[in-house]
Amino acid sequence: MSSLRSEKVADVLRKEISLIINKETKDPRLQNINITAVKVSDDIGHATVFYTLIGESIIKSESTLDKKVLKKFSGMVRSKLSKTMQIRRVPVINFRFDESVEYSDNIETLLKNL
Numbered sequence: 001m002s003s004l005r006s007e008k009v010a011d012v013l014r015k016e017i018s019l020i021i022n023k024e025t026k027d028p029r030l031q032n033i034n035i036t037a038v039k040v041s042d043d044i045g046h047a048t049v050f051y052t053l054i055g056e057s058i059i060k061s062e063s064t065l066d067k068k069v070l071k072k073f074s075g076m077v078r079s080k081l082s083k084t085m086q087i088r089r090v091p092v093i094n095f096r097f098d099e100s101v102e103y104s105d106n107i108e109t110l111l112k113n114l
Helices: 006-025 067-084 100-112
Strands: 033-040 046-053 091-097
Touching: 006 033, 006 046, 006 067, 067 091
Parallel strands: 046 091
Antiparallel strands: 033 046
């Protein structure tokens, strides 16, 4: 069960990370990232950021974004968040491709085939 505080932190993280991507990111590989959700652990030590790529395939295997780029980017985002957020400890950020869009698309095609 997630606490109310972790849900609030997740909401703030989603907004702040989206702002960082839109305004402060100069890397063209990262400018088409769309943050869909953020899950924060109860102790606010870890945050999983779910993303999709705007204008590209919704299938994870066809994603063109490299894990190394995202790992580097997460460090930069965490550094910027520590300067803007009023929180004692900024969580460690992990990026994961959001597969829920692909999953819902598969369910929709299955329902149409019935």
